[in-house]
Amino acid sequence: xxxxxxxxxxxxxxxxxxxxxxxxxxxxxxxxxxxxxxxxxxxxxxxxxxxxxxxxxxxxxxxxxxxxxxxxxxxxxxxxxxxxxxxxxxxxxxxxxxxxxxxxxxxxxxxxxxxxxxxxxxxxxxxxxxxxxxxxxxxxxxxxxxxxxxxxxxxxxxxxxxxxxxxxxxxxxxxxxxxxxxxxxxxxxxxxxxxxxxxxxxxxxxxxxxxxxxxxxxxxxxxxxxxxxxxxxxxxxxxx
Numbered sequence: 001x002x003x004x005x006x007x008x009x010x011x012x013x014x015x016x017x018x019x020x021x022x023x024x025x026x027x028x029x030x031x032x033x034x035x036x037x038x039x040x041x042x043x044x045x046x047x048x049x050x051x052x053x054x055x056x057x058x059x060x061x062x063x064x065x066x067x068x069x070x071x072x073x074x075x076x077x078x079x080x081x082x083x084x085x086x087x088x089x090x091x092x093x094x095x096x097x098x099x100x101x102x103x104x105x106x107x108x109x110x111x112x113x114x115x116x117x118x119x120x121x122x123x124x125x126x127x128x129x130x131x132x133x134x135x136x137x138x139x140x141x142x143x144x145x146x147x148x149x150x151x152x153x154x155x156x157x158x159x160x161x162x163x164x165x166x167x168x169x170x171x172x173x174x175x176x177x178x179x180x181x182x183x184x185x186x187x188x189x190x191x192x193x194x195x196x197x198x199x200x201x202x203x204x205x206x207x208x209x210x211x212x213x214x215x216x217x218x219x220x221x222x223x224x225x226x227x228x229x230x231x232x233x234x235x236x237x238x239x240x
Contacts, residue, residue: 001046001077001155001188006055008038008045008210015041016052016210023155028177028187030197030218032231033207039190040082042207043157046188047079048072059155073102078153082160082190084144088133092124095132095143099150110150117146120176138169145176155186162193174200194231198222206231 001023008016016038023029031039044050046057048069057065064072078099087095096117100110118125121142127135132143141161148156161177162170170193178200181187191197198204198218206214206227214227221227 001057001059003042003046004056004058006042006045006052006057008041008050008052014210016045019055019207019210019212021205021212021215023186023188025154025186026181026184027202028181028189028200030194030201030204031188031190031207032192032194032197032204034231035192037207038210039207040159041210043079043159043188043190046072046077046157070102073151073153074104076152076154077157078148078151078155079157080141080144080148080159080161082163084137084140086132086135086140086143086147088131090132091129092132092135092143093128095147096124096150099147103151105152113150113152117149120149120179121146136169137164138166138172141165141169141173142176145173145180149180149185153185155188156180157188157190159190160192161189162191162196170196194227195222 004020005018006016007018019042031042033039041050045052048067052065059075059077062075064075087098096114097110100113123139124142124146132140135143161173165173174196177187189197189201198221201218203216204218204221205212214221
């Protein structure tokens, strides 16, 4: 996927300024930055929820700029939203079926895909009839990822998957993302925990006020002192 010179505004306030980035097939790409930097706006623009005022978004050779969210899902992009946003009054199974609906798959295909999700997250199988709102934060995150996978995405967008989770669940969530990537799912990962995001990523972009201010290999960003100070809160030690 290639974003080229994307500009997005909320009313009179411009949020993204000529933003360009690339996500190559098979990669995990981290998008880091402070609150308000434009990370979520970038994801919502890709999904067609927000309309860019100018620029280009191309996915697998197709222009998806200006297309409806359902068409973008059918093109092969799914999103795990910030805060999980599962349907609390619906069962786990019903949540997953909702995730598969936009893809246009037949019911038998949806059931087959659901079985794959259950193999990935066995606890969801055990509780398939439980209301999603009664699950723990970590279980809801599993469900949110599983729901996004129901559409067979080639590119998975993740918005703050570690938000509100206990440390042990953060580790499990990131381990599951690594396994998903190994199985062939490309990812664009928005994450406040910049260090953890870069540790599992191939490349990274840092946003500031809607602009890309750093980009490169994740390993290079992890070792960059200015990145560590600005995004990890690690200050360079004074030299005597």
